Amino acid sequence: MARLNDDAQWIVLMGFLVSFSFFFLALVINQSTVVGQTTAESVIEFPKNDIRDVRSVIHQSLNVASPVFNDVESDIKIISMNRKSSVVNYSFFSAANATYIQIHYNNGVTEYNENWTIV
Amino acid sequence: MVKNDGGQLYTIEGFAAGLIMVITAYLVVNATSVYTAGDTHINDMQLEALGSDALKMMDVAPNSTNSETPLQRIITGLNPQDREEFKTLFLKYTNTSGSGPLHDIQFNASYSCRDSNDIIQNVPITNSRELTGGEHVVRATKWVIVDKGCYTAAARDRAVLVEVLLWRD
Amino acid sequence: MTDDSGTLSIDFIAGFTIFLLAFIWVLSMIPGLLVNLQGYTIDYDAVAYRTGVILVEDPGWPASPPWESQQNFSVTRFGLAITRDTPNILSQEKVDRFFSDTSVYGAFAYPDDYHQRVIFGDYPYRFNISLLDVETNELQSVGDVVPEGYGYIRRVVKIKGLSNATVDAPLYKNPDNNVTTHEFSILVNNSGLKDQKNPAYEIDPARDQIMVNITNLRSSLDDSAINITLTKINVYKVDAGILSLVRTFNTPYIDGNSSTTQPPVEVKENVSLKFSPAFFDILNAGNSPVYINLSFNLNSPSRFLNNTWTSPFSYDYNPAHVTQPRLRDAMVEVAVW
Structure with missing residues (x-):
C-alpha cells in the first residue's frame, strides 16, 4: 500500500473476489480437460x-x-x-x-x- | 476540485492493479486454448478406428466365390506385387475422403508369426515411409489365417497377426 | 500529510471503472472458454465417434422385421450393418432408407428424427452424415453444411449389393410349338438360401430386394409378329408339403418402363420383377420354398419361354445364372457440431 493505512478496503476486497473467481474458473477448466481426456482415452483403451x-x-x-x-x-x-x-x-x-x-x-x-x- | 496532490499514488496503484488484472485475464484466456491435452487422444482415436477399419475391410472378400480375402492373398504370396498391392489398398482406404477433411496418413506394416521354437518373428510387409522415431504413431492389428508358416511357406493354415503403425504427416 | 480525501472523487471512479471493465470482460469470456473446451474439441468428437459406431456396427432396432421395412414412428434406432456380427458391412436397403428413400413411408425429418434415432443426447447437436460410394463416386448425405470446427469420424465400410438374375428367354424355350399359353416359374428356395452361413454373402429375400429380369422375349418366338400378353403372376408357397396359391404379384416393370403395370399387359421384349423385402415378409415363408409363376398368352401358337416341361428357374447361389451380392467399398463420415 502507499502508506500504512487501513483505507481502500474495497480494492482489497475486490482483489480477493477476483482471485477467488479465477481460482474457481481454473478448477472448472481443469475438470473439463480431464473429462475430455477420459472420453477419448477410454475409447482407445477399450479393446x-x-x-x-x-x-x-x-x-x-x-x-x-x-x-x-x-x-x-x-x-x-x-x-x-x-x-x-x-x-x-x-x-x-x-x-x-x-x-x-x-x-x-x-x-x-x-x-x-x-x-x-x-x- | 480541491487542489490536492495527495491521492496520486493511489491513482497509480489503481491503474497498476487494473493492468495486472487485465494481463492476468489475458493469460488465463490464452493459456486454456493450449491447455486441451485431450486433443491428441482424439486424433489417436480417429486414426486407430480408421486403421482397424481399413485392415478389416482388406480382410473381406468382395464375393462369395472368392476363396481368399485380399489380405490373405497378400500375406500368402508376399512378393513385390503383393507388397505394392497392400500399400495401394491400405492408402486407398485411409486416404479416401468424401466431404470431410483430407488426411495425409503414412503407415508401416508388418506381421507377426510363431516359428517352430515358439519364438515370435516379425516380418515386414511394406511401408509408405520409413519410421524415423519422431512420429506419434498408433497401432492397428488384424488376425488372419493363412496357408503359410513363419518364413518358410509350409502349406498349412497358421494364424498370423498383421500389425500396422499409422501416423499423420 | 494525512489527508487523503482526494481519492474519493475522480481517482476512485477511474480505478473502479477499469476494474469493472476488466471484470465484465472476464465474465463475458467464461462461457466462451467452456464452450471451446467441452464443446467441439472434446464432446463433439466423442458424439461423432458414437454415431459412427452405431451406424456402422449396429443393425438398428427393431431387428426383426428390420427397421428399414417399418413405419417411421416404429423405428427406434438407426443402424446400417447387416447383422450384429458383421461390423462395417452395410445393407443396401438400410442405406437407402436412411438417406430418405421416400418411396414407401416418407422421409425422416432432419434434424429431429435423426437426432432421436442415431445422435442421441440432450444437447441439440447439428450434424452431417455422408456416405461415399467409392466405386461410383456417389455421395449421399443428410444434414447441414459443415461449418468450421466440428467433431469428426470416418469409417471405412463395404456395402452389400443386391443380387439379381437375368433370364435370357431363348434359353428356356419349350420344344412344343403348338401352344398359346406358356408358364415360366421361378423358385426361391428359402431353406437352400440359408446354406450360406456368412451373412455378408447370403441372399435373404426377407432382408434384401431380389430382382429377376426376363429379356429377349421376342427372340424366343417362332414368328416375331406374335403378340405376347403377360396374363398374371401367381405366387405359391409350399407349406407342410402342400403347394398353395398365396397371392398374385401385380407390380412388374414392363419393357424398361420406370413405373409398374398390373397384368394382364402386353409385353414386347422384357419383364422385370423386383421383390422387396416387405413382399417376402408378408409371405412369411420362413424356410419353405416360394414359386413365382408367370403366365403368358400368345395370339397364335408358337414356342416360347416356358419351363413347365423341365424344372423351375432357381434363384440360388449359382453364379452362372444369378448375379451374387457383391461387397463394394464405401466411406461413412460423421461430422457433429
Missing part, C-alpha cells in the same frame, strides 16, 4: 476391435482341419500374449448340430468372457 478380431479369428479357426488346428490355437494364444499383451483362451465342443465356444480375453484392463453357440 473393442481386439475382442471382435479375436472372436472372428477363433470362428475362422474352427474350419481348420484337426492336426493343424492345435497349431492355430497356439498361434493365437502365444502371439496375443507377445504382441498384444493379452491373455486369450478358448475351448469348444461340438454337439449334435451346434458348436459351443467359450472365449476368455484379458488384457489387464478389460476382461471379457463369452459363451457362444454356432448353429
